[in-house]
Amino acid sequence: MTTLPTGTDRKLGLVIDLDTCVGCHACVISCKGWNTENYGAPLSDQDAYGDPSGTFLNRVHSYEVEPAEGAAQLIHFPKSCLHCDDAPCVTVCPTGASYKRTEDGIVLVNESDCMGCGLCAWACPYGARELDLAAGIMKKCTLCVDRIYNENLPEEDREPACVRTCPAGARHFGDFSDPESDVSRLVAERGGFDLMPEQGTKPVNKYLPPRPKDKLETEAPAALPAVATETTGFLSWLDKTLDRLPGGGAN
Amino acid sequence: MHPAPSVILFTSLSGLGFGLLFWLGFGYPGVTGGTAFVFFAIAYLLAVGGLMASTFHLGKKSNAIKAFSQWRSSWLSREAWLAVISLIIMGLYGAGLVFLGTRWTLVGYVGGLLSLATVFSTSMIYAQLKSIPRWNMPLTPALFLSYGLAGGALLSGQIATTKALLLVLALVQVAYWALGDRALITSGTSMASATGLGKIGAVKAFEPPHTGTNYLLREMVYVVGRKHSAKLRIISLLLVAVLPMACLLLPFNHLLAALAVISHIAGVFAARWLFFAEAEHVVGLYYGKR
Ligand code: SF4
Ligand code: SF4
Numbered sequence: 001m002t003t004l005p006t007g008t009d010r011k012l013g014l015v016i017d018l019d020t021c022v023g024c025h026a027c028v029i030s031c032k033g034w035n036t037e038n039y040g041a042p043l044s045d046q047d048a049y050g051d052p053s054g055t056f057l058n059r060v061h062s063y064e065v066e067p068a069e070g071a072a073q074l075i076h077f078p079k080s081c082l083h084c085d086d087a088p089c090v091t092v093c094p095t096g097a098s099y100k101r102t103e104d105g106i107v108l109v110n111e112s113d114c115m116g117c118g119l120c121a122w123a124c125p126y127g128a129r130e131l132d133l134a135a136g137i138m139k140k141c142t143l144c145v146d147r148i149y150n151e152n153l154p155e156e157d158r159e160p161a162c163v164r165t166c167p168a169g170a171r172h173f174g175d176f177s178d179p180e181s182d183v184s185r186l187v188a189e190r191g192g193f194d195l196m197p198e199q200g201t202k203p204v205n206k207y208l209p210p211r212p213k214d215k216l217e218t219e220a221p222a223a224l225p226a227v228a229t230e231t232t233g234f235l236s237w238l239d240k241t242l243d244r245l246p247g248g249g250a251n
Numbered sequence: 252m253h254p255a256p257s258v259i260l261f262t263s264l265s266g267l268g269f270g271l272l273f274w275l276g277f278g279y280p281g282v283t284g285g286t287a288f289v290f291f292a293i294a295y296l297l298a299v300g301g302l303m304a305s306t307f308h309l310g311k312k313s314n315a316i317k318a319f320s321q322w323r324s325s326w327l328s329r330e331a332w333l334a335v336i337s338l339i340i341m342g343l344y345g346a347g348l349v350f351l352g353t354r355w356t357l358v359g360y361v362g363g364l365l366s367l368a369t370v371f372s373t374s375m376i377y378a379q380l381k382s383i384p385r386w387n388m389p390l391t392p393a394l395f396l397s398y399g400l401a402g403g404a405l406l407s408g409q410i411a412t413t414k415a416l417l418l419v420l421a422l423v424q425v426a427y428w429a430l431g432d433r434a435l436i437t438s439g440t441s442m443a444s445a446t447g448l449g450k451i452g453a454v455k456a457f458e459p460p461h462t463g464t465n466y467l468l469r470e471m472v473y474v475v476g477r478k479h480s481a482k483l484r485i486i487s488l489l490l491v492a493v494l495p496m497a498c499l500l501l502p503f504n505h506l507l508a509a510l511a512v513i514s515h516i517a518g519v520f521a522a523r524w525l526f527f528a529e530a531e532h533v534v535g536l537y538y539g540k541r
């Protein structure tokens with residue numbers, strides 16, 4: 001059913017710390033690795049040794065942010081499905097393949113129903129869904145639904161592959177419906193925010209802002225004082241001649 | 252958005268076909284027998300041809316039948332139902348006209364209104380998408396309905412009505428362009444809101460997540476050809492409304508009428524190409540593009 005549940009028992013999702021992410025793309029690779037060989041159709045690549053392009057459920061952008069004062073900052077920005085409470089991708093789906101689970105809020109695609117029309121990818125403002133060109137069906141982050149409840153895995157592995165892999169500890173997984181969970185507390189303490197709140201999708205995943213940076217020395221070093229004031233000889237003549245040319249130095 | 256030939260054909264042809272069915276349902280022109288057969292054949296070729304084209308871009312056509320299941324929530328599903336129901340009812344009505352020479356007025360009215368509702372539901376597939384501000388406007392259904400009604404009137408050969416509707420169509424189209432050009436800005440979605448980093452300062456895309464292209468860029472960040480959009484707008488307006496209008500203002504002649512129809516259909520294709528190519532999906536902002 002592609003009508004959204006009125007509420008979900010739990011709200012599983014991710015917190016992504018933009019302060020800690022180092023932009024290594026390890027989460028991208030572990031995501032592709034896990035999801036290409038487990039639940040559902042593999043994540044195919046096209047022309048891998050020519051002009052490559054492929055299906056990924058998680059991608060890391062990098063932004064340069066220039067404050068009004070002080071030095072510019074480089075911020076790495078991982079982005080995957082935010083498992084929105086008001087997911088527009090679900091309600092547009094004509095086949096009933098896209099749905100949001102009542103028990104934990106995970107947004108999934110039932111691959112045996114999907115006809116690959118792509119409308120859900122159009123409806124998602126975040127670019128979190130990609131149509132797999134080999135399988136012809138829609139792929140998206142499953143929050144590693146086949147890991148988090150998997151009793152065949154050691155307990156520490158029962159979290160999404162991206163979270164398990166992140167060497168910087170920039171990704172956290174948990175239940176947002178519990179105000180005492182680690183993720184809820186992180187969001188409260190660090191001022192976690194929604195992406196594109198004006199789109200009205202009510203994303204479950206939250207982002208933590210970069211912490212304020214130390215102030216860098218922004219003054220340029222003072223010009224070196226001239227050693228010789230009056231000069232003679234060939235080099236002096238050359239210096240003055242070059243100065244006189246258009247674009248020559250003034251000092 | 253990527254102006255895929257399949258969706259351009261689908262929306263243009265089925266819009267014209269269901270537009271013609273609307274007028275036929277209301278008895279314009281009041282034809283029976285062989286003449287009615289020709290009119291209905293044209294309408295069905297356009298409507299069904301358009302619907303078939305829409306299946307070309309499906310990744311998994313074997314699941315297409317499931318698209319009828321979600322009419323409660325999905326406009327695409329509603330469109331599928333409305334199209335099939337209108338085609339059945341108008342088929343019944345047409346059979347009465349062609350084979351029995353009788354006009355079942357009520358059946359025609361119901362079928363005609365459902366045909367128009369089909370055009371409306373097509374437009375809502377696009378108008379519902381908040382992620383594409385240029386489409387997310389009440390003018391989008393108005394645009395599709397004016398195209399369907401004007402094109403249908405032209406094909407059904409009603410000169411006076413067509414002239415009035417072409418004027419309406421031209422006005423709605425120009426208004427759609429004018430408001431559409433401001434839609435992304437007024438939607439409030441920007442690189443700052445997309446990344447949430449606007450509080451720190453001016454956000455600039457530094458490095459994209461992938462060196463090659465991908466599905467998102469191909470499908471939703473189509474920027475090729477936008478630089479010609481001003482010229483294309485003028486061309487499509489000339490073809491869709493001005494030239495047909497000029498043909499209809501001259502004393503009636505079959506050659507001129509044919510020219511009006513050909514010009515109009517070419518204009519519909521050009522305008523529909525622009526409808527897709529000019530539409531900016533907000534995901535482009537993550538790539539520093541629009
Ligand atoms: S991020 Fe996109 S794909 Fe995921 S739930 Fe929200 S709208 Fe749907
Ligand atoms: S691509 Fe599949 S999941 Fe997405 S809207 Fe179409 S049928 Fe539904």
